[in-house]
Amino acid sequence: MISKIIAEDLIHKAQKEIDKAEKIVIVVHVGPDGDAMGSSLGLWHYLMTIEKEPTIIVPTAFPSFLSWMPGAENVLVYETNQHKCEEIIENTDLIFTLDFNVPSRLAKLEKAVMASKAPIILVDHHLHPGDFARVTISYPEIASTSELVFRLICRMGDFSKINLASAECIYTGMMTDTGAFTYNSNKQEIYTIISELIKIGVDKDDIYRKVFNNSSADRLRMTGYALFHKMKLYPEYQAALITLSSEELEQFNYQTGDTEGLVNMPLSVSGIVFSVFMREDTDKIKVSLRSQGTFPANKFSAENFNGGGHLNAAGGECYSSMEQAVEIFEKALPNFQKYL
Numbered sequence: 015m016i017s018k019i020i021a022e023d024l025i026h027k028a029q030k031e032i033d034k035a036e037k038i039v040i041v042v043h044v045g046p047d048g049d050a051m052g053s054s055l056g057l058w059h060y061l062m063t064i065e066k067e068p069t070i071i072v073p074t075a076f077p078s079f080l081s082w083m084p085g086a087e088n089v090l091v092y093e094t095n096q097h098k099c100e101e102i103i104e105n106t107d108l109i110f111t112l113d114f115n116v117p118s119r120l121a122k123l124e125k126a127v128m129a130s131k132a133p134i135i136l137v138d139h140h141l142h143p144g145d146f147a148r149v150t151i152s153y154p155e156i157a158s159t160s161e162l163v164f165r166l167i168c169r170m171g172d173f174s175k176i177n178l179a180s181a182e183c184i185y186t187g188m189m190t191d192t193g194a195f196t197y198n199s200n201k202q203e204i205y206t207i208i209s210e211l212i213k214i215g216v217d218k219d220d221i222y223r224k225v226f227n228n229s230s231a232d233r234l235r236m237t238g239y240a241l242f243h244k245m246k247l248y249p250e251y252q253a254a255l256i257t258l259s260s261e262e263l264e265q266f267n268y269q270t271g272d273t274e275g276l277v278n279m280p281l282s283v284s285g286i287v288f289s290v291f292m293r294e295d296t297d298k299i300k301v302s303l304r305s306q307g308t309f310p311a312n313k314f315s316a317e318n319f320n321g322g323g324h325l326n327a328a329g330g331e332c333y334s335s336m337e338q339a340v341e342i343f344e345k346a347l348p349n350f351q352k353y354l
Contacts, residue, residue: 016203018169020151020162025169027149028135032170035108037067039132043114044073044121047274048225050113051076052187053137053159055085057110059180060167069106071099073123077271079228083186084179092123100126109134113159115152116144137162141312141322154324157198160187164207173210181214186221193278194222197306197326226275236266237276245280251347252309252354253288254280257336260294277302287354288314292332292339299332299339309353318346 032038038061042050054070061068070089080086092099103109103126111117115138117124127134128146136147139159143152156162164184167176176184185208192199212218229237239262246255256276266272277291287309291302301319305311305326312328315321319342321330332339 016165016168016206019153019156020165020169024149024151025166028151028166029170031108031133031135031149032061032064032066035066035106035132037102037106038069038108038110039103039106040068040070040110040112041120041123041127042070042072042112043119044123045270046072046074046076046080047113048080048190049158049160049187051080051083051086051089052183052185052190053112053163054110055083055089056160056176056180056184056187057112057137057163057167058085058088059177059183060163060172060175063175063177063180064172069102071102071123073121075270077274078269079225079271079274080186082224082228083183085183092126099123103127103130103132106130106132108132111136111138111147112163113138113140115140115142117146137166140324157201157204158188158191160184160191161204161207163187164211176214178215181211181216182221185211185216185218186225189218189221190225191327193275193304193327194226196278197304198324230267230269230272232267233269233272236263236268236272237279239266240273240276241279247280247283247286248344248347249285251288251351252286253290253347254283254286255290255292255340255343256280257292257340258294259336260296263293277304281306288350290343292336292343294336297333299334299336301330301332301339303328303330309350314346314350318342 040054042054058068074093109132133148135149137151139156141154244256280289287306289304293300303311303315312323315328315330319330
């Protein structure tokens, strides 16, 4: 039995908007990860089964190791197909915003979405949702947006309309946003949902292989380089840091998603409870933070890198040089020693 976490009035409101709509746009955050793609494609397949006309639009490309997901070939990338995406958004009846809490997470896609006259349904599990949707389904205590999508469909009485393709996508999102169920995944109902997805036909072992054992040789070499040459440990703070510059990324023919999961690896070192990965982007330093136990990765990110997220998994960014970003990180460590 799965508890009814989503409020009843939100279920009715979402159902009403879906029933009225024919053309539906689904958008996710910039730099889509497994949960963004899993939740959007899971919802996309469901909407197809109830004879709607859904379109998924992502601000930027998603990682190649997610391209196997059913329906991924139909996803539109705003960055490379701006005119078509804007035309679809302008003519849609309803917009779902998945896996982000504020419109700025859409990057360049934000303007088109916020200019639309279509109602918005937000489904997300991050803290502090913005006030921009007609229906806001926001539950930070839930481990993934994909799980929320599953719960929403079930609460609308449509569990039987979750086909295998939808189930595979939902499972992928749940798996990737918990590090293959190694953090933020200690609640019994997650495994009840997994059981239901397996009954539909999901092969969880095959999905794991497709996501985590699907690296290019360049990606594997970059991971080895990062761990051997760029990982720095701070034993007194039980912390680790990995940095990669744009030149280093280029050396290994970096592709979107190639550094996915790298931030988790130092946590396998005995005594390390906090890990940070910094990647140089075109105009900023992207910061990923992971932790174990009660160490607040989200608080560290919010106070130092203009970000946030969950207790054990957070993200942020820094508009400075890599050297300055590292300096910010190192200066902040003593302030968080009390959480160890």
